[in-house]
Amino acid sequence: AQSVTQLGSHVSVSEGALVLLRCNYSSSVPPYLFWYVQYPNQGLQLLLKYTTGATLVKGINGFEAEFKKSETSFHLTKPSAHMSDAAEYFCAVTMNQGGKLIFGQGTELSVKP
Amino acid sequence: DAGVTQSPTHLIKTRGQQVTLRCSPKSGHDTVSWYQQALGQGPQFIFQYYEEEERQRGNFPDRFSGHQFPNYSSELNVNALLLGDSALYLCASSGWGWASNQPQHFGDGTRLSIL
Numbered sequence: 471a472q473s474v475t476q477l478g479s480h481v482s483v484s485e486g487a488l489v490l491l492r493c494n495y496s497s498s499v500p501p502y503l504f505w506y507v508q509y510p511n512q513g514l515q516l517l518l519k520y521t522t523g524a525t526l527v528k529g530i531n532g533f534e535a536e537f538k539k540s541e542t543s544f545h546l547t548k549p550s551a552h553m554s555d556a557a558e559y560f561c562a563v564t565m566n567q568g569g570k571l572i573f574g575q576g577t578e579l580s581v582k583p
Numbered sequence: 584d585a586g587v588t589q590s591p592t593h594l595i596k597t598r599g600q601q602v603t604l605r606c607s608p609k610s611g612h613d614t615v616s617w618y619q620q621a622l623g624q625g626p627q628f629i630f631q632y633y634e635e636e637e638r639q640r641g642n643f644p645d646r647f648s649g650h651q652f653p654n655y656s657s658e659l660n661v662n663a664l665l666l667g668d669s670a671l672y673l674c675a676s677s678g679w680g681w682a683s684n685q686p687q688h689f690g691d692g693t694r695l696s697i698l
Contacts, residue, residue, distance in 0.1 A: 504686065506689075511691075512691050513689035513690050513691040513692050514689040516686055519686055560625055560626070562625075569639060570616070570631065570639050571616075571618075571626070571675075571687060572628070573625030573626050574625055575625050576623075576625050
């Protein structure tokens with residue numbers, strides 16, 4: 471069985487500060503891992519994904535994530551937060567990209583001016 | 584190039600009624616998945632359709648059913664609505680079958696409110 475745990479339901483940072491959103495997963499098979507962002511009253515937009523290969527993955531809007539198998543983690547980072555980054559972020563795991571996605575509970579990111 | 588489109592945007596129903604939600608996948612995609620997102624929660628997988636058949640199903644009762652048409656569009660039907668069915672219903676599409684290596688693209692969802 472697969473599962474995802476996002477540590478911290480709410481994270482607040484100042485504009486220009488480092489963003490770190492934590493995600494730990496459980497999977498009995500090599501996982502595919504994703505980060506999605508959701509703005510108010512909108513659907514989910516794919517930020518980045520890990521399938522195989524390079525463990526440091528770069529995504530859109532300056533975000534990146536590192537797959538650490540030994541720690542079963544896939545934390546999302548951005549060096550400098552922007553006001554437009556304020557949104558809900560979801561980490562997800564699946565056995566194959568086109569199949570059932572299992573999501574974490576989400577982390578709401580607030581950015582203070 | 585249109586993305587995933589869902590209709591209607593909002594819907595209000597009363598307990599016991601039935602509802603049908605619709606989804607058109609992104610151009611070139613043939614697989615449609617449905618998710619339920621309760622307020623303050625992550626999306627929960629309902630089921631997935633490929634080649635007009637239900638291929639995978641999550642932990643949802645039989646009141647939730649679906650259909651996929653030859654043009655790959657899909658419907659989600661919910662019977663005997665309960666207050667707990669109030670949620671954002673998201674449709675996602677992907678290409679080349681449910682076991683492909685293509686990521687899922689999401690629509691903006693249908694907000695269903697049950698009174």
